[in-house]
Amino acid sequence: xxxxxxxxxxxxxxxxxxxxxxxDGIGEIGNxxxxxxxxxxxxxxxxxxxxxKFKTFGCGAAVATSSMATExxxxxxxxxxxxxxxxxxxxxxxxLPAVKVHCSxxxxxxxxxxxxxxxxxxxxxxxxxxxxxxxxxx
Amino acid sequence: MEKRFIYADNAATTAVxxxxxxxxxxxxxxxxxxxxxxxxLGRDAQxxxxxxxxxxxxxxxxxxxxxxxTSCGSEADNWAIKxxxxxxxxxxKKHIITSxxxxxAVLHTTEYLEKHGYEVTYIPVSDKGLIDPEDIRKAIRxxxxxxTIMYANNEIGTIQPIEEIAAICHEKGVLFHTDAVQAxxxxxxxxxxxxxxxxxxxxxxxxxxxxxxxxxxxxGITLPNxxxxxxxxxxxxxxxxxxxxxxxxxxxxxxxxRDIAAKNAVITPRRNKLIDGMLKLPHTRLNGDRDKRLPGxxxxxxxxxxxxxxLLMLDLNGICASSGSACTSGSLDPSHVLLSIGLKHEIAxxxxxxxxxxxxxxxxxxxxxxxxxxxxKRLREMSPVWEKIQKGEKxx
Numbered sequence: 001x002x003x004x005x006x007x008x009x010x011x012x013x014x015x016x017x018x019x020x021x022x023x024d025g026i027g028e029i030g031n032x033x034x035x036x037x038x039x040x041x042x043x044x045x046x047x048x049x050x051x052x053k054f055k056t057f058g059c060g061a062a063v064a065t066s067s068m069a070t071e072x073x074x075x076x077x078x079x080x081x082x083x084x085x086x087x088x089x090x091x092x093x094x095x096l097p098a099v100k101v102h103c104s105x106x107x108x109x110x111x112x113x114x115x116x117x118x119x120x121x122x123x124x125x126x127x128x129x130x131x132x133x134x135x136x137x138x
Numbered sequence: 139m140e141k142r143f144i145y146a147d148n149a150a151t152t153a154v155x156x157x158x159x160x161x162x163x164x165x166x167x168x169x170x171x172x173x174x175x176x177x178x179l180g181r182d183a184q185x186x187x188x189x190x191x192x193x194x195x196x197x198x199x200x201x202x203x204x205x206x207x208t209s210c211g212s213e214a215d216n217w218a219i220k221x222x223x224x225x226x227x228x229x230x231k232k233h234i235i236t237s238x239x240x241x242x243a244v245l246h247t248t249e250y251l252e253k254h255g256y257e258v259t260y261i262p263v264s265d266k267g268l269i270d271p272e273d274i275r276k277a278i279r280x281x282x283x284x285x286t287i288m289y290a291n292n293e294i295g296t297i298q299p300i301e302e303i304a305a306i307c308h309e310k311g312v313l314f315h316t317d318a319v320q321a322x323x324x325x326x327x328x329x330x331x332x333x334x335x336x337x338x339x340x341x342x343x344x345x346x347x348x349x350x351x352x353x354x355x356x357x358g359i360t361l362p363n364x365x366x367x368x369x370x371x372x373x374x375x376x377x378x379x380x381x382x383x384x385x386x387x388x389x390x391x392x393x394x395x396r397d398i399a400a401k402n403a404v405i406t407p408r409r410n411k412l413i414d415g416m417l418k419l420p421h422t423r424l425n426g427d428r429d430k431r432l433p434g435x436x437x438x439x440x441x442x443x444x445x446x447x448x449l450l451m452l453d454l455n456g457i458c459a460s461s462g463s464a465c466t467s468g469s470l471d472p473s474h475v476l477l478s479i480g481l482k483h484e485i486a487x488x489x490x491x492x493x494x495x496x497x498x499x500x501x502x503x504x505x506x507x508x509x510x511x512x513x514x515k516r517l518r519e520m521s522p523v524w525e526k527i528q529k530g531e532k533x534x
Contacts, residue, residue, distance in 0.1 A: 011447070012454055017520045032484035032523050032533050035444055035464050035472070039522040057523040059446035059463070 003060060004094035010064035015071050018053040025121065027113025027133075030106050034136055036062045038110040040070070044118055047078050054110070061100035065107035068092050073111055078118075082130065084111055102136065109134055143456045144502045148343075148434060149292055149320060149493035150460055154386065155345040161389040162347070165382040173379045174368065183381045190388025194352055197395040198337065199328030206353045206371045207384050211319040211340030212243035213364075214353035217375070218315040218336040219247045219286055221361035223256055226283030226313070235277050235285045235312075237261045237269055239478040241292055243338075244317055248286075261287075265480045266427040267296035271303045278310045285314050289321035289337075293462055293475040293491055294426030295435025297325060304333035313359065319343055319351075323394030324402070324432050329354055339391075341383065346390035350383035402433040404496045408503045412436050412492060415507040419514055421527060425476060425489060436492045437462075439476075439485045442524030443517040448490055451513040457506060462489040484523070484533065 003011070020041040030037040036058035043051035052074050056066040068089050073081040086104035090096050096104060113133045119126035145153075154162075165186060171179030173187050188202065195202040208214045223234065236248050238260045248258045259277045263269055274285055285307050290297045300316055307314040315336035318327065323344040329337055336359070341350035355361055367376025413424055413436055421441035440448070445463025452459050462473030464487060471477070472486035481489075492506070518524040526533040 008450075011450055014520065028522065032487070033482075035483070035487040037522050037533075055520050055522040055525065057442070057521040058444050060450045062444070063447060063520070 002097060003064075004096075006068075006092075006094045007061060007064040007096065010067040010093065011060040014054075014056075014063055014067040016053050016067065016074065017055070019055065020051060020053050023053075025114040025116075025118030027110050027115070027117055029110045029113050029133065030058070030136055032057065035059065036103065036106055036136070038062065038066050038106050040066070040110040040114040042114045042118060044078065049073050049076055049078065049081055058103065058106075059100070061096055061103040062106065064093055065089050065096070065104045066110065069107035069111055078115060081111055081115060084108055105134070106136060139505060139508055141456050142502065142505050144498070144506060145458045146492040146494050146498065146502075146506065147458045147460050148495050149295075149432075149491065151342045151348065152345045152495070154347050155390065155393065157393055158346055158386045158390045162382040162386040165385055169381070171381075173381060174370065183379070186381055186385050187379050190384045193388035193392045194339075195354075197322070197327075197391040198339075198354055199330050200354050201357065203372070204329075204354050204357050206355060206375055207379065207387070208351045208353055208364075208375060209349055209380075210351040211241075211317070211338050211343075212351075214338030214340075214351045215241070215243040215286075215315075215317050216247050217353055217361065217364040218338060218355070219244065219284065220251070221364060222284040222313055222315065222336070223251050224362050225360070227256075229283075231281045231283040233257045233259070233279050233282045235259045235261060235274060235282060237263060237287055239263050239267070239291060239293075239475045240286070240288050241317055241319070244286055244288070245474075263296075263478050266430075267291060267294045267425070267475075267479045268427055268430060269298050269303070271299050271306055274303050275306045275310070278306070278312055282310070282312045285312055287314075287316055289316045289318035289327075290325065290432050291426070291475060292320045293473055294437045294479065295320070295432035295493075296426040297321070297430045297432065300334065301332045304335075307335075308333055320432060322391065324398065324434065326395075326398055329356070335359060341387040341390060344390045344394040346386040347383050350380060350387045352387065401496045405433040405494060405498070408498060408500065409434055409436055409494055411503050412494070412506060413438070415503075416440075416510060419511060423485075425479060425481065432493075434494045434498075436490075436494075438490055439481065440488045440490060440514055441485060442521050442527050443488045443514060445472075445487055445489055447517055448488070448513065451517065452509065455509045455513065457509060460491045460493075462491070463487045 023041040024044040025042040086108040089104040116126035171183040173183040337354040342348040425437040445461030476486035
């Protein structure tokens with residue numbers, strides 16, 4: 001398994017690890033059976049993601065993609081966060097081995113799941129804005 | 139504590155020993171003759187090959203003419219299984235018995251045969267990773283051609299009741315093959331006394347180079363030729379002999395079997411210290427029977443963390459190890475071995491295998507036991523699964 005230096009860096013020094021106690025949105029994606037679970041916490045103020053934290057159970061790529069995803073959305077608007085694609089996460093990490101690309105999809109979906117939760121808490125139907133959250137296949 | 143480099147993955151491969159390398163070196167630049175050539179350079183190569191064959195035979199309690207060199211353990215497994223299948227099909231016997239937790243060199247070979255008209259019975263293993271010989275007896279049929287059961291498991295190190303299985307096979311007139319890649323050099327083996335008909339071994343697990351193995355075939359069993367070509371290996375396995383590798387295997391197996399008991403007396407207490415130390419961590423379990431296992435093998439599951447992350451963290455701390463996690467195999471499922479002993483997927487993902495040797499020191503053991511709890515703590519702190527475990531929630 002050949003990981004890029006950036007993946008190894010984000011794995012060994014993950015950014016934004018932890019929880020936000022008074023989070024405005026929390027998303028969890030994946031399952032332990034498949035070997036990957038990501039949990040994303042968002043603090044949102046005036047449509048801006050002011051803080052983001054994550055917890056991940058999974059391989060090196062799962063940790064690195066979670067870490068990179070949080071970096072890419074921190075301080076950004078919700079609109080920008082919704083535009084985050086797994087491809088952008090892969091590129092920011094200087095690539096991922098083919099068998100690990102699904103981890104970047106999980107990271108993208110974890111962000112969307114947290115935003116979905118945010119809208120639900122606001123009493124707004126998230127589906128038209130965020131779309132369906134794709135759970136990984138078992 | 140100062141960072142160390144500890145290679146604790148000897149079940150994956152080993153370094154070529156100095157003794158082996160020194161024995162091999164003359165056969166690259168000076169003694170490079172083709173062992174089939176008539177002149178002295180060729181004859182000397184031939185002699186070196188035959189001396190190595192004698193050493194391998196002696197280590198296994200076999201006769202030299204019962205030893206055939208192959209390119210690896212997988213090739214030996216393929217030859218034994220496909221060869222026996224072809225041989226016995228002529229007598230109308232097209233049924234093979236193996237176990238669910240064999241190495242893929244065996245399992246993928248039997249799966250291939252299933253696609254070609256053979257029937258295969260896969261014997262389950264107990265939660266301790268042991269095969270009940272009576273299950274083999276019950277599975278043997280009139281048309282059973284071969285029973286192939288690994289001597290010791292490559293992941294959890296459990297040692298199978300090989301003699302009992304061999305005795306049952308002989309009572310029923312069925313040939314018995316064992317993949318002993320993990321066992322050779324760690325357990326005393328005597329193929330004649332133990333009633334083993336065929337045995338596969340690999341050089342790089344015992345400090346020879348990669349790319350050399352051997353198959354023992356009891357005399358009187360005439361397997362079909364595996365590689366067609368020249369007359370090498372009594373015409374059974376063509377291809378110019380890899381003289382340096384063969385010489386290295388001879389020296390390696392001689393060294394590995396020189397004093398197995400003394401070596402194990404050093405390894406076992408260190409391995410046990412590792413097991414006891416790691417089981418002190420909450421939510422861990424030892425995989426495989428504690429006593430009937432290879433002396434250097436340790437395999438534990440650590441709940442709440444994933445194996446590949448653990449390996450990467452250990453690597454950052456200078457420790458080389460392996461895991462049965464799906465992520466490390468590049469497939470979606472965790473190790474078939476861990477699933478076969480009843481582990482749930484989510485537990486199997488968090489497994490760790492260490493395989494130590496007599497060169498693994500007490501200081502190495504202490505270092506591993508200092509690093510692992512810290513690494514586990516760090517990974518658990520960032521794990522949503524660990525959060526659930528601590529709250530007593532289900533996390534499947």
